[in-house]
Amino acid sequence: MITWILIFIIAFTRFTTSQNGLGYKTPPMGWNPYNAFINAYNETLIKQHADIIANQGYLAVGYRYINLDDGWQASERTKDNKLSPDSLKFPSGIKDLADYMHKNGLLFGIFSDAGTQTCGGHPGSLDYEDTDAQTFVDWDVDYLKYDICDEQRRPEQELYQKMGNALKNATAGKNKTIFYNICEWRTSNPWLWGPDAGGNSWRTSLDIIPFWPSIISIIDSQVRLTEYGESRRGWNDPDMLVLGFDRIPYEEQVTHYAFWAAMKAPLILGCDLRKVDDKIKALILNKDIISVNQDPLGLSVCQVYYRTDNKSSFDIWTGPLNDGYAAILFNRGIEPISITLDFKEHCHLNGSIEVYDLVKQQTYRGYTNNYTAVDIPEHGVEFIKLIGGNRIDDNRPCLNYS
Numbered sequence: 001m002i003t004w005i006l007i008f009i010i011a012f013t014r015f016t017t018s019q020n021g022l023g024y025k026t027p028p029m030g031w032n033p034y035n036a037f038i039n040a041y042n043e044t045l046i047k048q049h050a051d052i053i054a055n056q057g058y059l060a061v062g063y064r065y066i067n068l069d070d071g072w073q074a075s076e077r078t079k080d081n082k083l084s085p086d087s088l089k090f091p092s093g094i095k096d097l098a099d100y101m102h103k104n105g106l107l108f109g110i111f112s113d114a115g116t117q118t119c120g121g122h123p124g125s126l127d128y129e130d131t132d133a134q135t136f137v138d139w140d141v142d143y144l145k146y147d148i149c150d151e152q153r154r155p156e157q158e159l160y161q162k163m164g165n166a167l168k169n170a171t172a173g174k175n176k177t178i179f180y181n182i183c184e185w186r187t188s189n190p191w192l193w194g195p196d197a198g199g200n201s202w203r204t205s206l207d208i209i210p211f212w213p214s215i216i217s218i219i220d221s222q223v224r225l226t227e228y229g230e231s232r233r234g235w236n237d238p239d240m241l242v243l244g245f246d247r248i249p250y251e252e253q254v255t256h257y258a259f260w261a262a263m264k265a266p267l268i269l270g271c272d273l274r275k276v277d278d279k280i281k282a283l284i285l286n287k288d289i290i291s292v293n294q295d296p297l298g299l300s301v302c303q304v305y306y307r308t309d310n311k312s313s314f315d316i317w318t319g320p321l322n323d324g325y326a327a328i329l330f331n332r333g334i335e336p337i338s339i340t341l342d343f344k345e346h347c348h349l350n351g352s353i354e355v356y357d358l359v360k361q362q363t364y365r366g367y368t369n370n371y372t373a374v375d376i377p378e379h380g381v382e383f384i385k386l387i388g389g390n391r392i393d394d395n396r397p398c399l400n401y402s
Helices: 043-055 094-103 129-138 156-171 212-221 250-262 278-284 287-293 343-347
Strands: 029-031 065-067 107-113 143-147 179-183 201-203 235-237 267-269 302-307 314-321 324-331 337-342 349-357 362-367 370-376 381-391
Touching (some): 065 143, 212 250, 250 314, 250 381, 302 343, 314 337, 314 343, 324 343, 324 370, 337 343, 370 381
Parallel strands (some): 179 201
Antiparallel strands (some): 302 314, 349 362
């Protein structure tokens, strides 16, 4: 059992990411070009996507960060040992790009790594952490994704701690914060030491690939980690969203989005936003799903039940919200099934409860003991919010894997 305590929240603004003394109150939301474009992106494409985010409803629901990934750097440092952009891809410079984002109400992020120049053909930050952190401040960067590429056999926590300290020093006394994403791929359990290294989020999975086996593999890898991501520490990061890729059926995209939202993962889009169809765009902009991710209580759902057999394998995941309870009823199988959520057993709730379907945005009333979701499709979910009822105790019914 994992005990949870209601967190007193002050000055919370819905659908924004703000910082307090313990970290960021809600997970970041934004867009990164890597999944759709790898390294084949430039200043023009980034600004096109910034305009889409700012003007087509994404910013209005919370997508604020535009984050460059690997591929923006020049192959050499400058004469004074500073990072610089590829001048062919970014002729106006990185500071100009950050200014463009800020003028449009957006925030700007960048990728760097702790390796050497042999990694990816660009200079890493090994032994240049203070210089690079100051460069990021000078460029007015708001988000740093920091990788472990070619770490020269040094302890990973040591490398991330050095950059964490450098960011802290570079922003000291300034009206400036930089969200620090530890991109460590889970090899040394960064969820245990990430906050001590200055991290605001830390990778808990390998890189996501836009197809179902990758999505379900990552979901399964999070089962034992849900207690480590919360507003008091920082955020588990199971990698970017792969919404908007045609090769993934709609129901699987709903499942993917529901889990990332309910686990309080950063919601970083990675598709070509110029090609997103209306149905997927409506899913991405679903304010009710986003409200679960941005809930001020800041606690992840956890797995409370699972059953595995040939035709009806399913999970139930639940977790408290500031104003209710979230539940994911997940059909792992290949045939439609019905799943019953027992309020007492799976949520430690009793009394009269209203059920709100977060995906369909519909309310169902009149439930006192349980709720049954009917005909959940293959690899699909019913993602719901429970409103009302009474908490039986302060214990959460999470399965114990210790």
